Amino acid sequence: GAVVSQHPSWVICKSGTSVKIECRSLDFQATTMFWYRQFPKQSLMLMATSNEGSKATYEQGVEKDKFLINHASLTLSTLTVTSAHPEDSSFYICSAKHRESNYGYTFGSGTRLTVV
Amino acid sequence: GDSVTQMEGPVTLSEEAFLTINCTYTATGYPSLFWYVQYPGEGLQLLLKATKADDKGSNKGFEATYRKETTSFHLEKGSVQVSDSAVYFCAPQEGVQGAQKLVFGQGTRLTINP
Numbered sequence: 001g002a003v004v005s006q007h008p009s010w011v012i013c014k015s016g017t018s019v020k021i022e023c024r025s026l027d028f029q030a031t032t033m034f035w036y037r038q039f040p041k042q043s044l045m046l047m048a049t050s051n052e053g054s055k056a057t058y059e060q061g062v063e064k065d066k067f068l069i070n071h072a073s074l075t076l077s078t079l080t081v082t083s084a085h086p087e088d089s090s091f092y093i094c095s096a097k098h099r100e101s102n103y104g105y106t107f108g109s110g111t112r113l114t115v116v
Numbered sequence: 117g118d119s120v121t122q123m124e125g126p127v128t129l130s131e132e133a134f135l136t137i138n139c140t141y142t143a144t145g146y147p148s149l150f151w152y153v154q155y156p157g158e159g160l161q162l163l164l165k166a167t168k169a170d171d172k173g174s175n176k177g178f179e180a181t182y183r184k185e186t187t188s189f190h191l192e193k194g195s196v197q198v199s200d201s202a203v204y205f206c207a208p209q210e211g212v213q214g215a216q217k218l219v220f221g222q223g224t225r226l227t228i229n230p
């Protein structure tokens with residue numbers, strides 16, 4: 001099956017520091033990866049779409065200089081929350097789209113970020 | 117862009133009850149349709165999907181039929197279990213080939229009591 005590993009599963013950081021979240025497709029090549037943010041008891045908000053080797057496409061209202069996305073290979077994408085503040089505290093989830101379209105989208109287990 | 121409306125939760129049922137979670141969408145064309153489930157503290161897992169009109173997706177006793185006429189993809193299960201307690205998301209896939217993405221509904225929290 002298609003497995004996506006997201007790391008770390010939770011992180012606590014101080015206000016003003018940066019945090020990097022990794023998303024890896026373990027047994028398939030992901031042509032596209034997606035980053036979502038989920039607030040408590042709410043739906044997933046798509047933040048950005050990244051294709052391997054190209055710049056990410058950010059959704060309206062998402063600050064690209066604050067949420068840096070790198071998709072350096074077909075199996076790895078990273079999201080860096082720069083100069084984090086308490087309002088950035090949230091659950092971040094990545095998703096990878098399999099090269100073979102029949103497999104659809106596979107989600108990571110999420111990262112709980114708490115900024116103190 | 118496309119949008120999706122899900123039945124508002126939370127939904128609380130007793131074990132072995134019949135479940136329906138409504139989902140309707142607006143889209144140009146005929147998108148593939150997905151249901152995802154999120155268990156507490158976890159990411160999303162694909163529950164089922166349908167890629168064209170009248171297709172029925174099914175998995176773990178859950179079913180949903182792609183209804184083009186009513187632009188709906190309601191989720192049903194004949195007899196729910198406590199382990200089905202989770203948040204369920206309906207998601208059509210929007211965009212053109214090569215630039216597709218999922219659009220999520222607000223999610224429906226389901227609690228099954230023994």
